[in-house]
Amino acid sequence: MKQVRVMRYAAIRNNQLISDNPTMVFSGSNADRFLEEAYGFLQLIYPKFYKMDSLCKTALLASGALLAQTDLLKKYAPAEVGITLSTRHSSLDTDLKYAESMKTASSPSLFVYTLPNVAAGEISIRHGLQGETCCFIEDFFNAKLHTDYVDQLLALGAVKCCLSGWVDFFENKAEAFFYLAEYSDSENYPLHQSSILDTKYQSIWKS
Amino acid sequence: MSRIQVIADNIISPLGNTTAENFDAVIAGQTAITQISNPKLSPNPFYASMFTHADNTSVENQYTRLEQLCIRSIENALSATNVSLNDKDTIFILSSTKGNIELIENAPQSKELFEKVSLTYTAKKIAKHFSANSKPLVISNACISGVMALITAQRFLEAGIYKHAVVTGVDVLSKFILSGFQCLHAVSDNVCKPFDKTRNGINLGECAATIVLSSAHTGKGISLIGGAGSGDANHISGPSRTGLELSRAVQSAMKQSCLNQQALSFISAHGTGTVYNDEMESKAFEAAGLSEVPVHSLKPHFGHTLGAAGVVESIITYHSLLQGIILPSMNCETAGVSGNILVSKKLTASKASAALKTASGFGGCNAAIVFSKN
Numbered sequence: 001m002k003q004v005r006v007m008r009y010a011a012i013r014n015n016q017l018i019s020d021n022p023t024m025v026f027s028g029s030n031a032d033r034f035l036e037e038a039y040g041f042l043q044l045i046y047p048k049f050y051k052m053d054s055l056c057k058t059a060l061l062a063s064g065a066l067l068a069q070t071d072l073l074k075k076y077a078p079a080e081v082g083i084t085l086s087t088r089h090s091s092l093d094t095d096l097k098y099a100e101s102m103k104t105a106s107s108p109s110l111f112v113y114t115l116p117n118v119a120a121g122e123i124s125i126r127h128g129l130q131g132e133t134c135c136f137i138e139d140f141f142n143a144k145l146h147t148d149y150v151d152q153l154l155a156l157g158a159v160k161c162c163l164s165g166w167v168d169f170f171e172n173k174a175e176a177f178f179y180l181a182e183y184s185d186s187e188n189y190p191l192h193q194s195s196i197l198d199t200k201y202q203s204i205w206k207s
Numbered sequence: 208m209s210r211i212q213v214i215a216d217n218i219i220s221p222l223g224n225t226t227a228e229n230f231d232a233v234i235a236g237q238t239a240i241t242q243i244s245n246p247k248l249s250p251n252p253f254y255a256s257m258f259t260h261a262d263n264t265s266v267e268n269q270y271t272r273l274e275q276l277c278i279r280s281i282e283n284a285l286s287a288t289n290v291s292l293n294d295k296d297t298i299f300i301l302s303s304t305k306g307n308i309e310l311i312e313n314a315p316q317s318k319e320l321f322e323k324v325s326l327t328y329t330a331k332k333i334a335k336h337f338s339a340n341s342k343p344l345v346i347s348n349a350c351i352s353g354v355m356a357l358i359t360a361q362r363f364l365e366a367g368i369y370k371h372a373v374v375t376g377v378d379v380l381s382k383f384i385l386s387g388f389q390c391l392h393a394v395s396d397n398v399c400k401p402f403d404k405t406r407n408g409i410n411l412g413e414c415a416a417t418i419v420l421s422s423a424h425t426g427k428g429i430s431l432i433g434g435a436g437s438g439d440a441n442h443i444s445g446p447s448r449t450g451l452e453l454s455r456a457v458q459s460a461m462k463q464s465c466l467n468q469q470a471l472s473f474i475s476a477h478g479t480g481t482v483y484n485d486e487m488e489s490k491a492f493e494a495a496g497l498s499e500v501p502v503h504s505l506k507p508h509f510g511h512t513l514g515a516a517g518v519v520e521s522i523i524t525y526h527s528l529l530q531g532i533i534l535p536s537m538n539c540e541t542a543g544v545s546g547n548i549l550v551s552k553k554l555t556a557s558k559a560s561a562a563l564k565t566a567s568g569f570g571g572c573n574a575a576i577v578f579s580k581n
Binding site for chain 1 (some may be wrong): 260304307308311312314321324325326327330344345346347348349355359362363366367368372382387390393435436437438439440441442443444452455456459463563568569570571572574
């Protein structure tokens with residue numbers, strides 16, 4: 001029976017890139033260099049990366065690991081893949097930098113990153129995804145919110161596949177927990193249920 | 208087709224403290240946008256819609272100005288209903304782009320400050336004021352936040368996860384936000400002129416607006432019958448060149464509503480008054496086959512109220528439906544967009560039963576919702 005399942009995941013935690021794809025696992029040397037090291041590891045060749053703020057870099061790297069060696073657009077039309085993100089600190093890291101720039105000359109290149117959903121925008125540009133995007137602010141990864149929301153998106157046919165999960169960057173700490181949800185009848189993939197997602201998230205966060 | 212019912216609403220803007228006061232002001236062609244000289248916000252005078260001290264809030268208060276506006280808006284909206292946030296079947300959804308961001312402008316950085324500026328902190332404070340029983344939900348999705356909050360509420364109610372939703376959109380003006388749009392050269396040097404050929408930018412506006420939705424269908428009033436979003440995958444701070452992505456969101460929302468264009472009374476566009484936004488929207492509406500449907504923007508009345516925009520403009524939209532009128536698009540003398548659209552020039556009567564509200568924002572996101580008169 002076709003049910004919403006978690007097809008794959010990728011995470012960033014403690015300067016490590018973690019994934020169910022064994023070729024997409026990487027440990028960085030320290031927090032200051034992690035984002036650039038992971039970019040090198042993923043061999044993204046995407047110069048826009050250097051213009052992004054750290055929240056978007058984190059999101060881009062996690063989405064790069066999640067979608068490595070796969071082309072979603074072979075299976076789906078661009079409009080059929082949506083993005084649902086949640087974050088705790090939102091764009092605060094860049095907000096503080098922009099506020100600092102206001103004292104001399106307000107920086108337009110910082111200001112455009114003072115919105116959390118721009119991380120979803122950067123993912124959509126990188127991977128050519130044109131489905132619906134939504135960005136929630138939550139204190140922690142809220143598995144129930146993600147399963148409730150994404151299940152509805154898929155049930156209504158608003159999208160056929162959703163990149164869903166948590167991304168956060170503050171005080172030099174990068175965090176992400178992304179997964180891909182879609183209807184599947186393959187029991188090789190776990191069901192998209194909050195208890196299962198929570199267990200997965202906790203196991204990564206403890207590692 | 209979804210049948211989520213609107214049961215109450217409120218708008219607090221410089222035009223008034225209730226929906227009725229705001230609606231009457233809009234019908235009368237009033238604008239809340241004035242020239243403001245305030246060196247704390249900008250070295251040069253600017254045009255915006257801002258509360259004055261007289262209609263504003265107390266500084267001697269445990270709540271920030273933004274939180275006080277939300278609380279007043281929710282209190283007023285709920286007063287006409289028997290919905291309570293204390294009920295576990297009621298969810299509170301807060302829509303805001305920058306919340307209390309002004310707090311970081313001058314205060315020294317501290318854990319406490321970072322906590323206070325977060326939107327979850329704000330939402331929890333407001334929820335606590337109303338003894339809310341459910342965890343509040345915060346949506347921060349640039350200028351489509353308000354429309355996405357309504358779509359999210361609609362879906363959660365349809366799915367039976369909650370029975371009622373209190374959706375509040377809010378943003379206030381700060382040096383942070385104003386200087387940001389100024390450095391992007393996006394602020395108009397006068398009251399904005401959406402869709403006009405001489406338009407040259409936005410005005411920012413302050414507002415808190417609340418819509419109370421219910422899954423209990425009464426067969427009266429207004430229903431939210433469709434909603435959809437889309438992404439441009441093109442540019443984070445500039446709209447699509449073609450408008451095809453917004454067009455797709457509009458078509459999806461229409462399809463979900465089981466409506467064709469004859470049923471549409473009018474379109475309440477995002478209509479920010481920037482050259483590129485209004486151009487993109489005109490192409491989108493044409494591509495969606497809506498060239499014959501009157502279009503207006505409410506930005507010349509309220510300014511761009513960011514996280515509140517989708518909520519306040521939805522309220523004006525469905526009250527226009529209830530009154531059977533189509534509002535003019537203020538300040539559009541000669542349309543200057545390349546898409547073939549019909550900009551509403553004067554207040555007219557209409558018997559059509561539905562209206563479309565759209566929004567687009569930074570990050571390349573679009574959303575559309577359809578309201579229908581029962």
